[in-house]
Amino acid sequence: MAVNDIDRLIQILSRLPGLGPRSARRAVLFLIKKRESLLLPLIQAMQDVASSIKPCSLCGNLDDQDPCAICKDDRRDGGSICVVTDVADLWALERTAAYRGRYHVLGGVLSALDGIGPEQLNLASLYRRVGSGEVKEVILALGATVDGQTTAHYVSDRLQGFNVAVSRLAHGVPVGGELDYLDDGTLIQALRARSRL
Amino acid sequence: MAVNDIDRLIQILSRLPGLGPRSARRAVLFLIKKRESLLLPLIQAMQDVASSIKPCSLCGNLDDQDPCAICKDDRRDGGSICVVTDVADLWALERTAAYRGRYHVLGGVLSALDGIGPEQLNLASLYRRVGSGEVKEVILALGATVDGQTTAHYVSDRLQGFNVAVSRLAHGVPVGGELDYLDDGTLIQALRARSRL
Numbered sequence: 001m002a003v004n005d006i007d008r009l010i011q012i013l014s015r016l017p018g019l020g021p022r023s024a025r026r027a028v029l030f031l032i033k034k035r036e037s038l039l040l041p042l043i044q045a046m047q048d049v050a051s052s053i054k055p056c057s058l059c060g061n062l063d064d065q066d067p068c069a070i071c072k073d074d075r076r077d078g079g080s081i082c083v084v085t086d087v088a089d090l091w092a093l094e095r096t097a098a099y100r101g102r103y104h105v106l107g108g109v110l111s112a113l114d115g116i117g118p119e120q121l122n123l124a125s126l127y128r129r130v131g132s133g134e135v136k137e138v139i140l141a142l143g144a145t146v147d148g149q150t151t152a153h154y155v156s157d158r159l160q161g162f163n164v165a166v167s168r169l170a171h172g173v174p175v176g177g178e179l180d181y182l183d184d185g186t187l188i189q190a191l192r193a194r195s196r197l
Numbered sequence: 198m199a200v201n202d203i204d205r206l207i208q209i210l211s212r213l214p215g216l217g218p219r220s221a222r223r224a225v226l227f228l229i230k231k232r233e234s235l236l237l238p239l240i241q242a243m244q245d246v247a248s249s250i251k252p253c254s255l256c257g258n259l260d261d262q263d264p265c266a267i268c269k270d271d272r273r274d275g276g277s278i279c280v281v282t283d284v285a286d287l288w289a290l291e292r293t294a295a296y297r298g299r300y301h302v303l304g305g306v307l308s309a310l311d312g313i314g315p316e317q318l319n320l321a322s323l324y325r326r327v328g329s330g331e332v333k334e335v336i337l338a339l340g341a342t343v344d345g346q347t348t349a350h351y352v353s354d355r356l357q358g359f360n361v362a363v364s365r366l367a368h369g370v371p372v373g374g375e376l377d378y379l380d381d382g383t384l385i386q387a388l389r390a391r392s393r394l
Binding site for chain 2: 004005006008009012013015016017018019025026027028029030031032035038040041042043045046047048049050052053062064086087088091093117
């Protein structure tokens with residue numbers, strides 16, 4: 001029905017992951033109804049993010065300072081670097097509070113299909129960090145997909161020349177997982193890497 | 198991790214219908230990655246909507262002009278008013294292009310549970326419009342829920358004193374619907390309102 005401002009907002013919102021045209025329409029009506037309590041604060045929060053957030057020049061994490069809070073934090077173990085695909089994965093690991101080293105965000109994984117080669121990834125700065133001598137271990141926390149594992153192998157190969165231990169996350173039965181819902185690949189890995197009780 | 202600007206944006210975004218914390222996180226990372234092509238245009242579109250869109254003082258539709266484009270459009274039939282719960286329903290009817298009259302947006306339905314009585318709805322201006330004499334028919338296009346039908350009965354009763362025909366949308370089998378997936382209520386209505394071939 002062509003209210004232009006509303007239509008344009010719906011069209012832009014529907015490009016977000018997880019929102020289609022229908023849910024974008026609902027979201028826009030909701031925003032207009034809650035102009036003071038939601039729409040205006042949302043605009044402000046987006047402006048803040050747009051003006052302050054930038055990638056960390058050391059690790060690729062997103063933060064309002066550069067180097068980021070994690071790279072700057074002296075209480076974290078500078079001897080360990082956890083390599084992740086994306087900032088979302090870094091956040092997921094941080095939520096566990098189980099890792100106290102530093103990170104390195106690749107910004108993607110190698111993918112012949114999407115035309116992503118090593119030069120598109122944030123790798124040069126990883127080699128530089130590893131080559132600086134402080135780093136003792138590199139943990140490759142990449143997804144258990146074909147592209148993720150290909151990337152892990154590639155990075156692991158390239159790190160051979162450096163004097164660091166390279167590890168990857170364990171594969172196995174996820175906590176809470178039921179065996180008969182798991183794929184064969186996971187079961188085989190879990191069986192191979194079984195541990196004594 | 199506590200990047201405050203990002204956290205605040207995630208928190209506000211996750212209040213939108215259809216977005217939870219997880220999809221809000223994904224959306225925010227997506228927005229930051231596409232700063233120029235998505236985040237900045239989205240901020241602009243939201244500012245435009247926040248500054249220009251307001252409810253039509255005649256019918257309650259949302260538009261950047263008051264009266265809205267539909268109320269202003271002389272080619273539309275001023276003798277027919279279609280009463281809807283919400284602007285989303287008005288949009289749904291407009292997408293069909295099957296109705297060329299005017300609308301009236303109630304802004305909700307009567308609900309004892311939510312404490313919504315007649316005075317919370319946009320009803321006074323409906324009676325005023327119907328009482329002005331131009332209106333010949335009022336179509337109650339309210340949802341086929343208990344609250345929607347209660348509201349339809351209430352409005353229909355209140356319109357008895359005016360010289361207008363009051364109708365409601367037909368109930369029946371939805372186009373593309375399979376009989377054995379339909380509830381009993383719909384089947385009973387469809388049977389009662391069967392039409393000769």
